[in-house]
Amino acid sequence: MTQARQPTTAAGGTYRAATGLSWWDAHEVAARAPRALGAERVASAAATGRTLADPVRAVAAAPAFDTAAMDGYAVAGESPWRVVGRVLAGGPAVPDTLSPGTAVEIGTGAVVPPGTRAVIPYERSHHVDDLVTGAIEDRRNIRTAGEDLRPGDEIVPAGRVVTASVLGAIAQAGVDEVTVRRRPRVRLLVTGDEVITGGRPALGQVRDAVSPIAAAVIERAGGDLVDHRHVGDDPDLLHRHVEAAGVDLVVVSGSSSIGAADHLRTVLAVLGARWYVDGVACRPGHPQALAETSDGRWLVGLPGNPFAALVAALTVLEPAVAALAGRAPNPPLRLPVTGDATPYPHGARLVPVHLGGSHARVVPGARPGSLRAAATADALAVLAPDRVDGEPAEILPLP
């Protein structure tokens, strides 16, 4: 970690200007430093988006009984077969046992009667009066009980996020409850006396453009934004809300640099915070922070400039919330990136890109204070200082 000059802040602390960790190290630290929160049992229907703390094991076999895979006839013995009844999905199994030389008409998903040799689909059989004929192979078109799952089989490992596919799979296995990580509870504190939350900004004012980004990133990473407030530039108010109980992580927007109104460092010093990320060698978004207070609460500092805040939200906020939620870090997505971007000689340059098939193209015109270019982009690309046009770079999908 390179350290540049250390100017004294208006609050009297020191500030590690400009450099800090590399972008790649900061991203990795944020994904690995916070430990996953505790686990709880919840109804599987309420588990969407949560991370499994334990593997899910099948309660029931799947299929739970020998079942027909086609509509047609369940047949026993040799052709021809005399049709003696009909059995449909959800209906009673008729007859109890199929005798050689007989058949029942059967629907896909119905219980196959004992004694059945195979199910012959309508389109591969001939039916005249009550006699059916056709060629069969033993067990053809019968799904055998337990062929997909047996009770106790692991269906989904711990660490996976509960998606719709997971919910479907565990329902098939008769599971009604799962053990998942607690969702991280997050507080978002928006600083800046000039920041307003609605209407047209008057002279000296700006509309809050950081909250929508932070809220979306928190949600995407599996967190719950439970408290969201504007605290202006009042250091006591900031201190009170950083310190207040009831959350696992506090996000502070603005207040990350070294100006007179940037009180975050003072508050963190008072709270005895341990710093994990204190500035990142990237442009934009270098004044970002990740720290843990002495009572185990996490804090993320986002720069006030909105595009810089977006960069920081994807660099430290998203991985930190995901780590608290118990999610394993995503494998990096890398694509060749084409187009002009001014390299940042001391670290990473993050630029908005359009995604097109197997490559990404730089959206020109991004500035730290403006989200205009990002609003037309699909992702950010993380460009190394010695980047060559068309070579692969890490891609971060935009919220």
Ligand SMILES: Nc1nc2c(c(=O)[nH]1)N[C@H]1C(S)=C(S)[C@@H](COP(=O)(O)OP(=O)(O)OC[C@H]3O[C@@H](n4cnc5c(N)ncnc54)[C@H](O)[C@@H]3O)O[C@H]1N2
């Ligand atoms: N002497 C130095 N000054 C600054 C440095 C530096 O290294 N040395 N870094 C600059 C960079 S880069 C950034 S980014 C900003 C970060 O500053 P803060 O995080 O302390 O943010 P503020 O000073 O409060 O605001 C910066 C800018 O953003 C506007 N802002 C703030 N909050 C919001 C919001 N929620 N929505 C929209 N816009 C917001 C604010 O009005 C300012 O224009 O520091 C530079 N200075």
Ligand code: MOO
């Ligand atoms: O990094 Mo500031 O992060 O350029 O806008």
